[in-house]
Amino acid sequence: MRALPPALRFVSPVELAERLKTERRGVPFALYLDGDGRQRIVELGGRALCIGREPSSEIPLTWDTEVSRSHAVLERVGAEWTLVDDGLSRNGSFVNGHRIRGRQRLADGDTIKVGRTLILFAAAGTELVPTETTRDAAPPELSPAQRRVLVILCHPMLHDAFAGPPSNREIAEQLVISVETVKSHLRALFELFGVEDMPQNRKRAELVRRALERGVGMVG
DSSP: OEEOOGGGTOOOHHHHHHHHHHHHHTOOEEEEEOTTSOEEEEEOOSSOEEEESSTTSSEEOTTOTTSOTTOEEEEEETTEEEEEEOSOSSSOEEETTEEOOEEEEOOTTOEEEETTEEEEEEOTTOOEESOSSSOOSSOOOOOHHHHHHHHHHHHHHHHOTTOOOOOHHHHHHHHTOOHHHHHHHHHHHHHHTTOTTSOHHHHHHHHHHHHHHTTOSSOO
16 A cells, blocks of 8 residues: 555545545556646556557647657556656656666556656555545544434535535434534544644535545445
């Protein structure tokens, strides 16, 4: 289990949920952010994938002017994935900060730098840790009532990156409990996920993000 590099840690709850679903499918994939800062995930199959500025590339980095039209290739050799740069790229390719020439075997969590773009390689059946400061080895122990509140809190942001968390009253109405009970559960959740000292207007969104990072807050 490896931590994500800082440049790839902070994404929307929708994107984080997409990342978690891909990890749980147990397939190798490449992860990067596009020119607008949106997360892109490319699952790796058996064929070679071209990384380049051409729109027809399997990993098209069309916005990055430092990337060559055909920059490098992700290629499977037996059970291993490799990065190939045969010198066609203008600015070279880097794995974990080291320039490669020819073929480089990739290990889970390796970072590939082409132009200004950072691409993370994730091997099959591995789990990426979004942050080192907010995720423990296991999620906190939640009571059934706390989990129900958390699921409702997370639900809108799993489907819409711009949705806001529901209010205390909306949570209370869905669970048929009092607003005071909701407040009590939220106070406990804030403490369990380490957001109790954050500004009030940021607590809920940060709670959602940390809950999803730890693999809780989703139905099932």
